[in-house]
Amino acid sequence: MSFKKLRLFNRKEKKAMLCLMLGSMMALTTGFTPNNLQNVRILVDGQTIETHTTATNPEGILDRAGIQLNEKDEYYAKKTGNGTEIIVQRAVPAVIEYNGTKEQVLTSRATVGEALSDLGYNVNDYQVVPGLDTKVQENINIKLEDSAAVKAAAAARKAEEERLRNQIIETSRGAVRYTHAMTMEASAYLPTDGGGSGVTASGMRAQRGVVAVDPRVIPLGTRLYIPGYGDAIAADTGGAINGHMIDLCMESYGEAMQFGRRPVTVYVLQ
Secondary structure (H helix, E strand, O other): OOOHHHHHHHHHHHHHHHHHHHHHHHHHHOOOHHOOOEEEEEEOOOOEEEEOOOOHHHHHHHHHHHOOOOOOEEEEEEEOOOEEEEEEEEOOOEEEEEEOOOEEEEEEEHHHHHHHHHHHOOOHEEEOOOOOOOOOOOEEEEEEEEOOOHHHHHHHHHHHHHHHHHEEEEOOOOEEEEEEEEEEEEEEEEOOOOOOOEEEOOOOOOOOEEEEEEOOOOOOOOOOOOOOEEEEEEEEEOOOOOOEEEEEEOOOHHHHHOOOOOOEEEEEEE
């Protein structure tokens, strides 16, 4: 071999060495080596796409594969034995029908139950047609009807409202509505009883129609009606008035003595 050929060989060898060094440096700094390639299987739009990529972010992998994600589209990525599998779930239009109204929605959920939960519906409150496990398809129509428990609760509320509307007691002022009635033990007192000032615990003057109650049972300021006594307001308290007891203010000693102590029905007015 001539000296000229030897020098040429050295140049080629140096060039190869330089390329090898540059490649090693790039591998160290970027991580792009053949070992970074991973097998990816993408399931989208009814087809399977096999690809190899150095990307690790699922959105980056989909983008490199030319797959665009639309509004409400979702993807699920999982590791497999020899790489990664990405499942793209396309959002499809659906109609939810409830109480005669229809709502157009987009959902990427796989089943009717998952779609309803994702949209904020409590599936336990409804009877759903088709069933909760039905696979969501484009333009699926989902009909909702209140469950038996919800219907029962609504019926109970309506009955209670009707009961309150029909609870009427005839008073000296005519028919008035009341919320509830209770049986209480009644006694009588005079404005001069107690401290003798004639001022009640609420600051009102003691007079007929002002009654003493246990505020734990009837709050002060509550309007009442007591058959045989008339309209009243809970405005006073007393040390002996505990629980279902009520003390009625009378105008005279004789009236108070005649009344004595007796059970009465107390109507709490609206």
